Structure formats: structure tokens, C-alpha cells
Amino acid sequence: MALASRVTTHCRPRCLATSRLVSNYCSKNLIQYQSNQQRQFSHNSSPKTIQTLAATDAHNGSKNSESASKLRYLETLPTSDLISYLFIGLATTNRATLNLVVKLFPYIPMPLIKTFVSKIYCGGDTAGETVVTGKKLAARGINNMMLSFTLEDAEGTKNLDINHVVGETIKSIDSILIPHTESVFANIVANGGIINQAPAAYIALKPSALVANPADVMRNWQNPEFKPQWDNLVGNLSKICQHIYKRNAELAAKYPDRTAPALVAVVDAEKFELQQAVYDLQRTLFKKFNPLDKPACVVGTVQMYLKQSYDIIVNEKKLGQEQGYKVGLKLVRGAYIHSEPDRGVIHDTKSDTDVNYNRGIKYSIEDLFSGKDATIDHLVIASHNRDSMLNATDLLEKYGKASDLKYRITLAQLLGMADDITYDLITNHNVTNIIKYVPWGPPLETKDYLRRRLEENGDAVRNDNGLPLVKGVLSAIFKRLFK
Numbered sequence: 001m002a003l004a005s006r007v008t009t010h011c012r013p014r015c016l017a018t019s020r021l022v023s024n025y026c027s028k029n030l031i032q033y034q035s036n037q038q039r040q041f042s043h044n045s046s047p048k049t050i051q052t053l054a055a056t057d058a059h060n061g062s063k064n065s066e067s068a069s070k071l072r073y074l075e076t077l078p079t080s081d082l083i084s085y086l087f088i089g090l091a092t093t094n095r096a097t098l099n100l101v102v103k104l105f106p107y108i109p110m111p112l113i114k115t116f117v118s119k120i121y122c123g124g125d126t127a128g129e130t131v132v133t134g135k136k137l138a139a140r141g142i143n144n145m146m147l148s149f150t151l152e153d154a155e156g157t158k159n160l161d162i163n164h165v166v167g168e169t170i171k172s173i174d175s176i177l178i179p180h181t182e183s184v185f186a187n188i189v190a191n192g193g194i195i196n197q198a199p200a201a202y203i204a205l206k207p208s209a210l211v212a213n214p215a216d217v218m219r220n221w222q223n224p225e226f227k228p229q230w231d232n233l234v235g236n237l238s239k240i241c242q243h244i245y246k247r248n249a250e251l252a253a254k255y256p257d258r259t260a261p262a263l264v265a266v267v268d269a270e271k272f273e274l275q276q277a278v279y280d281l282q283r284t285l286f287k288k289f290n291p292l293d294k295p296a297c298v299v300g301t302v303q304m305y306l307k308q309s310y311d312i313i314v315n316e317k318k319l320g321q322e323q324g325y326k327v328g329l330k331l332v333r334g335a336y337i338h339s340e341p342d343r344g345v346i347h348d349t350k351s352d353t354d355v356n357y358n359r360g361i362k363y364s365i366e367d368l369f370s371g372k373d374a375t376i377d378h379l380v381i382a383s384h385n386r387d388s389m390l391n392a393t394d395l396l397e398k399y400g401k402a403s404d405l406k407y408r409i410t411l412a413q414l415l416g417m418a419d420d421i422t423y424d425l426i427t428n429h430n431v432t433n434i435i436k437y438v439p440w441g442p443p444l445e446t447k448d449y450l451r452r453r454l455e456e457n458g459d460a461v462r463n464d465n466g467l468p469l470v471k472g473v474l475s476a477i478f479k480r481l482f483k
């Protein structure tokens, strides 16, 4: 948690530049199996296995089968992943076991961790491994990814090569995202769907990972002394966005029926003291790469736990409208509540944050569907909260029924987190516009990242425990062996 950062994203196992950011991201846990929604299976593009399971679930009425159905997604996973989930279930059986595992974690040999834990939370060490992760997700009906090339530089001491981060990020667009997205397009069309049903492919950009001395530069972004470094930061993000803009133009020519963008750059939100710089950065990118005559391909982030966040959304719309560009937004609750020195900037209660999050979603969706006055043109709803996801799904149903604009709205969760919710949305709520945030890159400090994941799972362990997960995994393996 004390690690400083320069990486590309939030929950990246491997290369986190800023692990403190990351560590807060996933307060929800993959073993937190909450009550399930009534099943109304009607999905048409998810794999046959998922369809069969969901159809079976529709006949389950009892409480027991309801709780079993929460773990149904396990049956869609490969056996090697089930073994990893078994490890996580055992490690989180109760608070004491979890504490012990967290303590012993530094001494567990890396190959064991790689075999049993990493694959749940990480896309891969290389582009090739990440392509395979994309395919596995697609087989579960999760048709795209938000990629984050991550490099950890605890305390900024490793003198990371920022040009390398920029270069690898650009390469990943061509070597991972575009081939993956084109294969999803082909698959959906071959199965009688429409090309717009494929979610866009996203690249997550963490400003603090894209410049040297990020905290100083971003605190002093208006100070002329820091202008060269600030320009360098803007230049690095612009280089990546320019590549996305260019590739989008090529893909739009190749797939004229697609009205949603194929590729989108997402600027991540940082801790509060750096956010004024990030808002300015986002706007600069909106102006450059989100012209009125094209689908927006740059998305900025708003943290809805901030008291000022609703006004920020309204203001972004106003600025876009006045200055003639489109706005893309990713709405998150916010990852820094535990490290924020000025707690006063954050909503007083969780329920205030929840209400505000839903309000932000409603405002953004209504603007997106508001016809010629619309400024918000792309929306990512990034959360592991079931109610928020269902709320967004209801609004999409209400506003998006007869409009292709709905394909510019995407639901997102972190790889390995809230898998039961992702599964429920796909199988029971007909959601196709859903993706996972996938960290990938060299396994520098994977261990630290994964330990933090386990620690964060502690909250869930208080309410639930890993035993249902262990039982679910064993039952899935048993069925596989003996059916």
C-alpha cells in the first residue's frame, strides 16, 4: 500500500506503478456471492455451455439451488482455473486463515503463485498469453478487454523507461486488441448477431505511469517550471490516443456497419490532489481526439465518491458543448478512500456515494440518448456492485431499446473480481456490452499485487467465507470427472 507508483493501472498484478491505487480498487471480492436475481435466460451470443446452464437454472426455485446457482459460472471455467479458485477459497475460509496466508505469502515460491493465483487476476506476462486470456473471456461471453500494460516502480525508485511503457502500450493495441476485436466481430456476425454488439476494446492509461516524477509534475502542472515535464506527459498520452484514432479510422472503413468505436483510450483517475491535472489532461485529449463527427475514442474518469463529482460531469458536458467536442466518461466509485488525507472531499457515507453513483449513471445515459444536444458520447460503468450494474442495465433497456447508441455504453469489472455478477448479467440479463479490466506485463512484483488482492478480500470474508467457493469448485470438478 505504501508503494508509490508509475504504472498503468489499477488492479494490475504485475506492473503496478502505483500499487496504492491498485490495492484499493477491488474492495469487492470474487468469493462474495450475493443473492441472485430471478433468471430470465435469453442471451443469444454467449457460448452454448453458458446457455445450457442458465436454462437449467431457470427451473431452480429453492433457496439451496439459488445459492448453488450463484456459483454456476464456475462450471464455465477451465479446470486449471478451478484449481486456482480452490486455492483462493481455501485461503479465505475464515479471517484467521486469510491472515495467515497473507503473512506467509512472501515466502511462497513464485512458481506456485504463478500456477495457482496469478492467472485469476492477470492477463499474462506477454502479449501472446494475453491474447489467450482474451479468447477465454470471449468463450464466457465477455467479448472484450480493458488492457493495462503494467510496470511496478515502488516509490518511483526504479527509473522506469517511460518510452518503453508508451511503446508497449501502442504495440498491445496492434498485437492484442485489434486481432481480438476483429475475431469477436467475425464470431458475432457468424452467429447471426450485429457487429455493434461487440464491446469496444479499451486501453487504460494511468497518467502517473506516463511521466517521470509524476506526483511533482501533476501537483505543479500549471507552474511554468514544470512545463516541459507536463508537455511530456500530455505528449505521451497523445501519442497513444493518436494511434487509437488512426486505427479507428481504418477499422471504421473496414467495418462500415459499426457505429460504435472499435478502440477507446481511457484515462484513469488518481488520488484527489492530482485530479485537477488529470481533468485538464482529459479535456486536452477530448478536444484533440473526440471531434463531433466521429464516435468518441477518449474516455476520462470521474470518481463518484467525490462530493463534487456530479457537478464535474455536468461541467464536462457544458465545456464539451461550448467548445465543440464530445465527452467520454468512465464512472467509478473511487479507489483512494483509505489513503485520502482530506476525507472531507469524499461523500460522508457509503450510501451517499451509492446514490450519487446511480445519479451520475442516469445523467450520463440520459445525455447520451438526448439526440442532437448530446455531448456525452461514450460511457463505461466500472463497478463490482450488483445493484449499480442492474440499475445501469434497466436504464439501457429503457433508453436503448431502439437505438444503436446503447453500444457506446459498456459495463466493466476487474479480471478475477465479481465473476458471479458478470456471469449473471450475461446469462440472465442479456448483457453483451461487458468487459474485464485485464492487467498484463512482466511479472515484476506480482507477489505484492496478489497479496493485496487477498488482503482486500478480507472485507468479504467478514460477511461470507471461502467455504461456498470451495464447495462450488469441488462440485464443478466432480461433475466434470464423473459425468
Ligand SMILES: Cc1cc2nc3c(=O)[nH]c(=O)nc-3n(C[C@H](O)[C@H](O)[C@H](O)COP(=O)(O)OP(=O)(O)OC[C@H]3O[C@@H](n4cnc5c(N)ncnc54)[C@H](O)[C@@H]3O)c2cc1C
Pocket: 010, 024, 025, 026, 027, 028, 146, 267, 268, 269, 270, 301, 303, 305, 332, 333, 334, 335, 336, 337, 346, 347, 348, 349, 350, 351, 353, 382, 383, 384, 385, 388, 412, 413, 414, 436, 437
Ligand atoms: C474497470 C475498472 C476501472 C477502474 N478505474 C478506476 C480509476 O481510474 N480510478 C479509481 O479511483 N478507481 C477505479 N476503479 C476502482 C473503483 O473505484 C472500485 O472498483 C471501487 O472503488 C469499488 O467500488 P464498486 O463500485 O465496485 O462497489 P462497492 O464495493 O459497492 O463500493 C465500494 C466503494 O464505495 C465507496 N465507499 C465505501 N465506503 C464509503 C464511505 N463510508 N463513504 C463514502 N464512500 C464509500 C468507495 O469508493 C469504495 O471503494 C476501477 C474499477 C474498475 C472495475
